[in-house]
Amino acid sequence: MSSELQSIEETRAGLERAGYLADESTALVSFLAGQLGKPVLVEGPAGVGKTELAKALARATGRKLVRLQCYEGLDEAKALYEWNYRKQLLRIQVEASDAGWQEVRDDIFGEEFLLPRPLLSAISESEPVVLLIDEIDKTDQEFEAMLLEVLSDFQVSIPELGVVEATTHPLVLLTSNNSRELTEALKRRCLYLWLDYPALERELEIVRLHAPDLGDEVARKLVEVVHMVRGLDLKKPPSIAESIDWARALLLLGAEDVDQETLKQTMSVIVKHRTDLDLVAERVGVKLTDGLVGSKPAG
């Protein structure tokens, strides 16, 4: 059990110390996950800090982070465990001449020849860990079904070896970009957390936390511009990580103000599509010149 996170406030404070500003529901769900021992399914648009939440939780609780990145065609050999064929073959060849088959057979399906993959290593770890199953929506449904055993009972059945049960209780986070509907069975076993782009004030805090040297006024204006850009009809709206990158870029350039010129030069940090670039230059650039953004007129 996580001894560190005993209340919602403590969870929030812990996450903040780990460099993650959690809102009401994020703190509450993280806290409940620890208390109830249930996995958390985190959904939301790309770049709102889903993966970062898992990392921050690991830092806040002082646990190791085990990460399983999902992709198309991921199977249990890469996620759970695999027999080390080569080693088994070597073993058989070495012993072939004088040992009995029975003995060898018992031997080659021992733990020595098992290659633990992220899921198995997460539950067999002696210290409790944070297990991050990233982009679960990228896998197929069969894989999801396989996860059910791990997620609800924290155990893995290996036919040749028996059931490996968790000695410690991992804190499990699953993230999804919602590119396909996850199965009901999986959802039922999880707590649900929806992360969205943060409100202006919160994002300002986040930017300040990660780029503390940036002037207050510039930071505010930067966040306002980012919010305005997100309001446009873009192919890919800027993520939180990108606003932080932008803040750092402005810092490096020593920008005093976010005006049309600065925006034009550094826009590519937050906008990554050609058509989007044109749209942003046209819509936001004009507003900056007219002094409609920020407290004082620009340019």
Added chain:
Amino acid sequence: MASSDPSRPASAGLYGRIPPAPGPAGMAARLLELADELRGEGMAVGTSELMDAFAALGHVSWTGREDFFEALAATLAKSQDDRRVLEVVFDRFFFRAAEREAVERGVREGPGREGGDADAAELDFESLRERIRDTLRDANAPEGQLRDLARLAIAAFGRQGEGSGVIGVDVQRIRRTLGLRGEQAGAELPEPDAVPRERLREFEQLVRRELERALIERTEALPPAKPLHELDRALPTGPAQDLAAVHRVVAQLRRRLATQGRENRGRSRSSAIDVRRTMRASLQTGGVPLDLKYRPKRPRRPELLVLCDVSTSVTSASVFFLSVLHTLHDSFRKLRSFVFVERISEVTEVFERERSFEAVSRAIAGDAGVADISGYTDYGRVWLEFLDKVVDDLDPRSTVIVLGDARTNGREPHAAAFGLISERAGRTFWMNPEPKLYWNYGDSVMQVYEPYCTGVFECWTTKQLEGFVNAIADLRPVRTGA
């Protein structure tokens, strides 16, 4: 209106009598009632979810509304849609529970109410309008203040004696009398009278609440609970609709399409063996090919020819549908769009050029050359012209989609020409923006065309649209109408 019947016993609510019992046991019963209502709205709330909810509530304080709600949301709502439903139902449920309790115990708002009225008497409409507008613009204004203002507005409005008795109508009347308008999204200049949309919605919600409260107090009975509207999921109907919001919905769809084909793996895996990868894998097992590797199945990328009716009755649905398809254009190998009223013209380029919904609508009405005609749809003529234009492009790999209400205004439907089109094309789908109930009534000749179609669909909500896009991308088996 069952307005006032003072002889009615205070406890005769429409909900019968569930004894109010404060404490854990009563709470459990309430939560089960809530879960029942949620199920009524189509959320899958299972027993295991409820157990989780109870376990979660054991760890948060019950005094804060935020924590209480979030704990329920984390355990009961398993998607963004569910969460929205939960929000609405949660509010409604506990509002009704509190009101029922008040009616049962005979609690009334005596002096406070009168105080409010006295206050209102001193206020003229003009200054009230100013105060409400200021409060709405101030993002930090406490909810209580807004609620007080809502009451004042109702009181001031009530004195004018225009109450219609229908709450929804009254809310809008009050809003109009106060001259409150929401900010237009994407407006270049800030309008002097406009207030932030979100806040205006909040205010309307409060006015509605207060009106309901007053009604309950007057009649001493709860109005029956109404199911949520399907309306918020309906397709946008006005050209003023913000295309950005639509694109966000569509982005979802696009990602699903881009990752399609995955569902087809597993049992129905393609049978072609990838020799190179199999040999490579066999090295691990000493040259014995234990693991067969298969060639991945390529997702089908259909060639689409879309024909949209843009006569006045279906314009917005058509233009919306076309823009959705063009947003999704990278999922298709080829996409050509045509619009028609009496005659047909190709508009593929318009969509490549323009991004905003309004510009597209304008371009279609103006440049595309369908505006100069009477405005009566002539399906028969359209098929003949379409055949003439694209007959060489039609092959078994192409998919023809028609969006229209099949109302011919009494002209010859030329079903044979349509049959020829569907024969040449691989698949033919018909999407009708009218509910199925209205098909074949009046001058609708849906049954004439239906036998030639691979599938016919209703299409007036985003959900139906998504179902359709899934169908053309072969994600799920197609319902055949033939």
